[in-house]
Amino acid sequence: MKSFFILSIIALVGTCASPKYTAKIQNLKDSIKIADSSNIMTYANTITARELSILLFQFASKEFEGRKAGEAGEKKAAQFIKAYYQKEGIPSPFGTSNYSQQVPAEFLSKNYSTSENLLAFIEGSTNPEEIVIISAHMDHLGISNNGAIYYGADDDGSGTVALMEMAQAFNQAKKDGHGPKRSIVFLHFTAEEIGKRGSEYYASHPVFPLKNTLVDLNIDMIGRVDNLHKNNDNYIYLIGSDKLSKELHFISEKINNSFFKIDLDYRYNTEQEKNRYYTRSDHYNFASKDIPVIFYFNGEHEDYHQPTDTPDKINYNLLEKRTKLIFATAWQIANQEHRLEIDKKNDILN
Template identity: 55%
Template sequence: MKIILFLIFSPLFVCCNATQNQVGSKKTNVDYANTITANALKKHLYIYAGDEMEGRMTGTKGQYMASNYIRDFYVKEGIEEAPGTDNYFQNISASFFAGRRDAQPSENVVAFIKGSEKPEEIIVISAHLDHVGTDKEGNVFNGADDDGSGTVSILEIAQAFQQAVKDGNGPKRSILFLHVTGEEIGLYGSRYYTENPLFPLANTVCDLNIDMIGRVDPDKKDNPNYLYLIGSNMLSQELQDVSTEVNNKYTKLELDYKYDDPNDPNRFYYRSDHYNFAKNDVPIIFYFNGVHEDYHKMTDTPDKIEYDLMAKRAQLIFYTAWEIANRDQRIAVDKKQKKQV
């Protein structure tokens, strides 16, 4: 009798388990976020901020090598070039950098994942690809944190989204991976993009801008599990609320808003590429670890990066982008950008 009952019910048991395994095997945002690893970031950054890139000064051979490195990554991953680019490059003529001695042409590098349901709505994830080059003796300013950390974080975030696409779980809204040039000499690349957008700024949901997320502010040595967020509620309270919710659920970093103080003398809100979006009333978040002793020095090298912490910060940005991309409604803009004074 026991044998008969086992034979009768065992196929049902196997079938149910198979169903459970099939359902349970569907990947989630956590699975994709976990593909953003310290080891992968480190591998990229030792190349991207290596001496061969010669400090990535805008318009130089080293900066062009850096742009090629970024493009080659997207080609390898099967992530498409953004419509309107020339083999991933949004070319910028030397005349755009007018007023600078020895101005040379340069380029933004732009890749694109098309949304599955609302492709016309665009989430921009940005970082600047340039740095300050070399000194007169040829010493290299590697710019590992500034902004190699942001650049390679975008590569890993893009790879995570692309894996979701391959699994049939791609974002509902489109994601634009924007690597801008000329930040160090005056936010030129982001200004060029916002004056010549590949998609209408009115359709741009937000810009998540990453500029230095690989180090620890000396003031935060006792609690390195933090990240400065700047401007997250300047134009959209909902954007900050989403950011807070995903952080509380997944990454549990201390989100520090001290640089949103309008009386802060650093005025960081106006000093990175997000501002060219913000002044066009596109909601932004600027992710930043703060200034440290190696900022804009030859000692900003890959060996000083906190890779585990950097991976966690990059995962927060991925989670935020994922949530914004997949919400039923576009996040609301409830404020207008105040003019810089």
């Protein structure tokens, strides 16, 4: 994994980078001070494998019929998520019992019914207008022609329950008087499986102004291990972290190095790689609007887009550790003294 880290730094700084630019990068790294370091792990540790497992065995069950966008199973799944937020006392951004942003049928692909994105919200204490989005898609592939349910436990049940657990952790911090300075939106997208249509709709009809949206930390499959890592499951692929904000990239690395020491694998962090993962999940609809993103991904495995993607195959201890990494990264962005900036607006780099 060290080789991929080194390659990433070379890509960031350049093999012929001037001493002046190298100094600016070092100054940027040095400027990142961990916010509320005594509290990060206190609340990260409320995220547990056991609770993730309980949620995922419910969410990736036959009751929700594969969660195809706009169909009855996905609507039941959305109600399950909403009920969780209401039980936990985590409000809607609309200030009502409505947690949904409707996505009209005409916006979706042919033969799909009206669907919805689902949003929960924790208001910031000092900069509430500045928004940190943590996202995952809740839809999957439904039921096959021969009646097999596509359970989608990893894709993207793992991301869905990670959002729910992170929301609970941030909410507990707020109850204890340690709530985030900036607001956090937990955004569950519909229709990712039919072309990222739910996130595209949100980016075109944002609930919060995009100019105030600092980042999208997007999760799509973080509960399994791909074939490249069978002998070392302590990894996660990061895609997009350095595209628009090098500060975001170095925040991510500092949080990981300080608390988790997961191998951050950047091999897919290029638009030229054959799978084109950078453009394939919901984060891309934010990146295309110049909003920094990180896409967290465990890679494809033999059960990807198969009915065999079931919750018994999830590595829950690994899911817990990866979720904590994302939580702590969001904590830093939400609580540091200055707002996260894109490179062209970052005074240190310009």
